[in-house]
Amino acid sequence: MRKEDIYKNIKELLVPVGAIALGLLVGAIIILMIGGNPIEAYKALFIGAFGDKNKIANTLARSTPLIFSGLAVAFAFRCGLFNIGVEGQMFVGALAAAYVGANVTGLPKVIHLPLTVISAMLAGGLWAAVPGVLKAKRGVHEVINTIMMNFISYALIAFLVTDVLRAPGQTPRTVGILPSAQLARLSELVNWSNSRLNTGFLIGLAACAVIYYLLWKTTVGYEVRSVGLSPMAAEYGGINSNQKIILAMVISGALGGLAGAERILGFDRALILGFSPGFGFEGIAVALLGRNHPVGVLLGALLFGALSNGGAWMNFSTDVPVDLIVVLQAVIIFFVAADQIVRRLFPKKKKDWGVV
Amino acid sequence: MQPILSMESITKRFPGVIANDGVNFDLHAGEIHALVGENGAGKSTLMNVLFGLYQPEEGKIIYKGEEITIDEPNHAIKLGIGMVHQHFKLVPPLTVTENIVLGSEPKRGLKFDKRKASKDVEDLSKKYGLAVDPKAKIENISVGMQQRVEILKTLYRGADIIILDEPTAVLTPQEVHEFFDILKELTKQGKSIIFITHKLNEVMEIANRATVMRRGKTMGTVNISDTSPTQLAEMMVGRQVLLRVEKAEAKPGKEVLKVESLSAMDDRNLSAVNNVSLNIREGEILGIAGVEGNGQSELIEVLTGLRKPTSGEVFLNGKKITGLTSKQIKNHQLGYIPEDRHKRGLVLDFSISENVILGIHNRKPFAKGVNLNYNEINKHADNLIEKYDVRCPNRQVHVRSLSGGNQQKIIIARELEVDPVLIIASQPTRGVDIGAIEFIHSQIIQARDKGKAVLLVSAELQEVMSLSDRIAVIYEGEIVDVLDAKEATEEKLGLLMAGIRNNEK
Known part of the structure; x- marks a missing residue:
């Protein structure tokens, strides 16, 4: 790597790292104010997230859907679109995975599993295509439409899971995923873990690499980024921005669909109503923290996963309530969004090329 | 002659750049003083310091014999300093009168005294020979008249010094002449004018003196009667420049x-x-x-x-x-150099490499199948940087950080190189x-x-x-x-x- 590149990368990291540091600081003050011991609390937080092999596996498992949803938000954002509808795209993806994974029978795993995963991606992609087409053809703002599509998906999934597709039993859930469509869990591969961490995590890592390649190494990615940064310059450059907007929404939605597929095929092995505590929305925060870069998204997802799992541990081993985690996340996001505050507090030497 | 205003060794720094470096500027009562220099020379910074938008780190401002600090535009206005920006700050659906009094409306009780406002505006317009229609809406009047409204706005607030930022850019040659007549009339009535421009022929025509800035420093102040456009251009650029374009007879073909x-x-x-x-x-x-x-x-x-x-x-x-x-x-x-290079011609947050292929990114050799061929792209970028003398640290910098001239060179290079x-x-x-x-x-x-x-x-x-x-x-x-x-x-x-x-x- 050249010197400028290293410098650039350090610069990119400055704001998120600074924001996390400030977030922990503010958190510590709050813990002190409620009469707790910040050092004890953070120690518990860390142990809860990374204390042993099993805890690490659980942290990775909690991070996996966030990798997909963070990538989904980041990719759309690179095309200048704010996809708030990842949650809904994840739901329809989950629905497709639950249906194809449980009801298509007689296929070998090499066909059934990919088919199920692809159906989830297709469902998410098509769901996101609706606001994409409306934006491209009619100029309807995607924020409004993706939010409304979320509500439709909540209602749809509630209806289907409590009625049409419901498996016998107390809780509303679909019938179990057939073994031929399951993503293998770590607990099935090694005997030290009882974690539900599954091969979906590896798909998440691969997705980061694919999205990176797509955005920066291909002509399509170049066009998507042009549209995102400067729609008028893209138009001048002969780029069909409407086409790119639809494409970006479809890819973003497909990533959302993948988030659902991992939960259904690997983690829960059935669609349980309420399986998501808001992975799609957390993805927005993760993308923001990761500066819409696949590597940043991965790191952001891991952080949020760790905070979530560590927070639960902190909750029952100290007096600090789990709600502190939400505060921490909020403060970190606040400082990332208000990046000027961080830049002032951590001043950097700025080289100026302005006057030549 | 005692200057009405003098700015002494003004220094204003921005992170990584000194926009004004010990700048000296003085203004005599009743003169038209041109402030000339290339983009980025520090003219606007200096005027923003005078207008209270920036605080200088060093230096002092002496106005009417007293040292003052101007901490905000309202303060500058109170002191009698008015500024007409290049892009007018008028409210299109409001009338001329309403625009002029906006923010310091005459009142009767709690009510806006419309009649007094109209009368004030008419009186002002007569006094200074600035013909406007007080009842017309801004959106329906010509650009030339809008500019007169802007000047009246400063006069209404009692300006003695009027700063004009590139005022002639929007006018026809005839309107420019009318405008210059207005400026002369204003100076006759004791107003002093600072005229920011880069058009040297206008400086020669209208100004009494000119101060030239280059890279944040004053290069000197000259009397217009003792100077020539060539000398001013040399002071601005720091070397000899060709003001005339030399070209051979055209040989048109098909x-x-x-x-x-x-x-x-x-x-x-x-x-x-x-x-x-x-x-x-x-x-x-x-x-x-x-x-x-x-x-x-x-x-x-x-x-x-x-x-x-x-x-x-x-x-x-x-x-x-x-x-x-x-x-x-x-x-x-077709090679196309668009009028708005920031919006159309460049993706400002793309690197130089990425910008030199905008519009030809799908063609060989820059695209190889669905992939971008960065070896060729980078080679092309380095080649153009050298051939078109683009001043930049390397091909990876975002074009946003380059000066306007260098940005434009990138567009011209890209468009001419497609033959x-x-x-x-x-x-x-x-x-x-x-x-x-x-x-x-x-x-x-x-x-x-x-x-x-x-x-x-x-x-x-x-x-x-x-x-x-x-x-x-x-x-x-x-x-x-x-x-x-x-x-x-x-x-x-x-x-x-x-x-x-x-x-x-």
């Missing part, structure tokens, strides 16, 4: 672009281009002169495929290109410093001499006159006349630009 009765609408769906017919041949520069906003932008957008025409045809090298997409037209070997048959250059030197202007002009002439057809649109009449072989004048979307450049004079063009045809005189 017809490249033919436009037949073309019409188009603007963004508000009003007629913008009206029945325009034009032709350009190989080895020829056709300039389009006109006051901004008379359909030039829309005409160019239609020719380049960014806007759909309502009627008419366009032929490029005999092939019909009407209604094709911009991508398809580009493939007919176009037709080059459309819209405002190619807007906001670019003199050194770069010289370079860009010579590139355009060279392209012409290599047999390219060039369509040049510029708001700078001087530029159109010095570069073009033929000049078409556009007024309200119509081509009023096409003149041979040798026959064109500023007066003739000026009348045509105001819509007055020869036979109507």
Whole structure:
């Protein structure tokens, strides 16, 4: 790597790292104010997230859907679109995975599993295509439409899971995923873990690499980024921005669909109503923290996963309530969004090329 | 003579750059003082310090014999310093009177005293000879009158010093003369004027003295009677510059672009281009002169495929290109330097490498299948940086961080390197410093001499006159006349630009 590149990368990291540091600081003050011991609390937080092999596996498992949803938000954002509808795209993806994974029978795993995963991606992609087409053809703002599509998906999934597709039993859930469509869990591969961490995590890592390649190494990615940064310059450059907007929404939605597929095929092995505590929305925060870069998204997802799992541990081993985690996340996001505050507090030497 | 205002060793730093470095500036009562310099020389910073928008780190301001600090624009206004910005700050649906008094309205009780406001405005307008219609709405009056409204605004607030930032950019040559008469009248009544500009002929015509800035420093203050445009240009740039464009006789060949009765609408769906017919041949520069906003932008957008025409045809090298997409037209070997380089010409947050392939990113060798071929792209970028003398640390910097001149060089490099048959250059030197202007002009002439057809649109009449072989004048979307450049004079063009045809005189 050249010197400028290293410098650039350090610069990119400055704001998120600074924001996390400030977030922990503010958190510590709050813990002190409620009469707790910040050092004890953070120690518990860390142990809860990374204390042993099993805890690490659980942290990775909690991070996996966030990798997909963070990538989904980041990719759309690179095309200048704010996809708030990842949650809904994840739901329809989950629905497709639950249906194809449980009801298509007689296929070998090499066909059934990919088919199920692809159906989830297709469902998410098509769901996101609706606001994409409306934006491209009619100029309807995607924020409004993706939010409304979320509500439709909540209602749809509630209806289907409590009625049409419901498996016998107390809780509303679909019938179990057939073994031929399951993503293998770590607990099935090694005997030290009882974690539900599954091969979906590896798909998440691969997705980061694919999205990176797509955005920066291909002509399509170049066009998507042009549209995102400067729609008028893209138009001048002969780029069909409407086409790119639809494409970006479809890819973003497909990533959302993948988030659902991992939960259904690997983690829960059935669609349980309420399986998501808001992975799609957390993805927005993760993308923001990761500066819409696949590597940043991965790191952001891991952080949020760790905070979530560590927070639960902190909750029952100290007096600090789990709600502190939400505060921490909020403060970190606040400082990332208000990046000027961080830049002032951590001043950097700025080289100026302005006057030549 | 005792100056009414003097700014002594003003230093203003921004992170990583010294915008004003020990700048000295003084203003005599009743003079017109031109402040000249290239973009980024620090003129605006200095005036923003004077107007209270920035606080200098060092230096002092002495006004009417007292040292003062100006901490905000309202304070400056109270002290009698007024500023007319380049882009007017008027409220279009309000009347002239309402705009002038806005923010310091005369009141009767809690009510806005409209009658007193009208009377005040009328009195002011008579006193200073600034003809305005107090009851007209801003959106319905000419740009020239809007400018008078801006000046009245400062006078209404009791300004003794008026700062004018690039005031003539939006005016026709005739309006410029009227405007200069107004300035003279104002100085007669004791007002002092600071005139920010980069048009040296205007400095020579109107100013008493000029202060030249370069790279944040004052290069000196000269009396206009003792100086020449060449000397001022040298002070601005720091070396000798060619103010005249030197070019050989044109040798036009076969017809490249033919436009037949073309019409188009603007963004508000009003007629913008009206029945325009034009032709350009190989080895020829056709300039389009006109006051901004008379359909030039829309005409160019239609020719380049960014806007759909309502009627008419366009032929490029005999092939019909009407209604094709911009991508398809580009493939007919069109080089296009757009008027707004920040919005259209460049993706500011892309690197130089990424910008030099905008529009040709799908072509070999830059694309290899679905992938970008960075080896070729980087090679191309380095090549263009060297050939077109783009001053930059390396090809990876975002073009946002480059100066206007260097940004424009990147666009020109990209567009000329595709070996176009037709080059459309819209405002190619807007906001670019003199050194770069010289370079860009010579590139355009060279392209012409290599047999390219060039369509040049510029708001700078001087530029159109010095570069073009033929000049078409556009007024309200119509081509009023096409003149041979040798026959064109500023007066003739000026009348045509105001819509007055020869036979109507």
